[in-house]
Amino acid sequence: MIIRKSAQEIESMARSGDLVSETLVLVGEAIRVGVTTAELDEIAEKHIRSRGGTPTFKGYRGYPASICASPNDMVVHGIPGPYPLKEGDILSVDIGVTLGGFVSDCAYTFSVGALAPEAHRLLDICQQALVAGVAECRPGNRLSDIGHAVQTVTEAAGFGVIRTLVGHGVGRSMHEDPQIPNFGAPGRGPVLAEGMVFAIEPMITVGTHEVVLHDDEWSISSEDGSLAAHFEHTVAITSAGPRILTRHPQPTRARLVEEPASRAG
Ligand code: MF3
């Protein structure tokens, strides 16, 4: 059952959305060569608690940290630890916050220093896929229109969409109905209606869409070792269309290792 939220409940969700966004920005500001993912986790947890929130992920099915920090070929659910960031890395950071009884969920793939052109393009396309998915979040559309839009953008760029990980409804619980795949034919599934709130989260790779689960039983990487990206917003469906309840850090303007060939004449 898809739980629809009242206007007042959506305002509460917007407050948890503000806190999770603020936390993601703070983590982004701390990202530089040599910082460990455990340090980023600590920054996030402190900030969330200082504002009266709870890190939703901590203790969720035994998950040991407040954020997921997934470098390079890791797609999602990377457990923060002693890994020090290196020049040229990408790092997907996923954060959930519970505030006033409501959860917001948000993710962003950051770059560490200068990126190779392919990594740069991956982040760009994943953000475009998120924008395309969010744009479908309007009353009268069907659920699968979201995944179709994500898949279309991703595959047009030659990248792969992960099949086994999905977006989801979000509210008093982190994971509510429906599941929201990032692929599929359009025009299927429930009709979208005002008051539904969804976590839209494309997870894509440069190569295969197959993934592997690591021995820690959490972290998931691309099977072929290709780079992966993950961007996520919590989005309310309103009569006027999608309302993004989370904000992201400034769009990735990663430095490229090589300048693009095109030069103004
Ligand atoms: N944020 C993830 C999602 O969108 C859930 C993370 S699982 C956790 O579904 F254990 F890390 F919380």
Ligand code: CO
């Ligand atoms: Co999510």
